[in-house]
Amino acid sequence: MAGLLTGKRIRLTLLEKRHLERRVEFLNDDAVKRTLNFDFPTSLAKTEAWFQKNILSRDRVDFAFERLDDQAIIGFGGLINIDRLLRKAELYIFIGDKSVWGQGYGRDGYKLITNYGFIELGLNKVYLYQLSFNEKAITATKALGWNVDGLLRSDIFSHGELKDQYILSILREEWTNNEIYVEP
Numbered sequence: 001m002a003g004l005l006t007g008k009r010i011r012l013t014l015l016e017k018r019h020l021e022r023r024v025e026f027l028n029d030d031a032v033k034r035t036l037n038f039d040f041p042t043s044l045a046k047t048e049a050w051f052q053k054n055i056l057s058r059d060r061v062d063f064a065f066e067r068l069d070d071q072a073i074i075g076f077g078g079l080i081n082i083d084r085l086l087r088k089a090e091l092y093i094f095i096g097d098k099s100v101w102g103q104g105y106g107r108d109g110y111k112l113i114t115n116y117g118f119i120e121l122g123l124n125k126v127y128l129y130q131l132s133f134n135e136k137a138i139t140a141t142k143a144l145g146w147n148v149d150g151l152l153r154s155d156i157f158s159h160g161e162l163k164d165q166y167i168l169s170i171l172r173e174e175w176t177n178n179e180i181y182v183e184p
Contacts, residue, residue, distance in 0.1 A: 007108035015062035022073045026096025087124040127169035146170045
């Protein structure tokens, strides 16, 4: 599994308590929050409680993104709402270190988490929600072979207003024919 979790620029490491302070730092950054589906501040205490509640959950797996060249934690992602019966899960990702935005770290994260879902968890579908104004993320996801399944109008209340979001997905059969596929 170790090879599955290492990409060109990052390594996925299972989320640990030592990562939480960095996660809080990123989640409280206004520029980062603007791209996410929530806008409330969080604290280390709340995040530690969330971590304890979810650490043994079978319906999610959370990763820290560790940069290969210096082991810095630059973002987080994972699979949530894992449905083992229907073999699908929701992917989430955020790069919190703004100094590396646009440099391919998110692309690496998408690839690794998608590969993990299909290879390690045996999923048939991975999906995600993306705020409609985040065109760069939508374009990047589509470039990896994901399809836009639809637009959910006025679907989420974020930053004081209702916003549209897209749902995108990739099926196992599409993924295995795609350049992001990693042989198990």
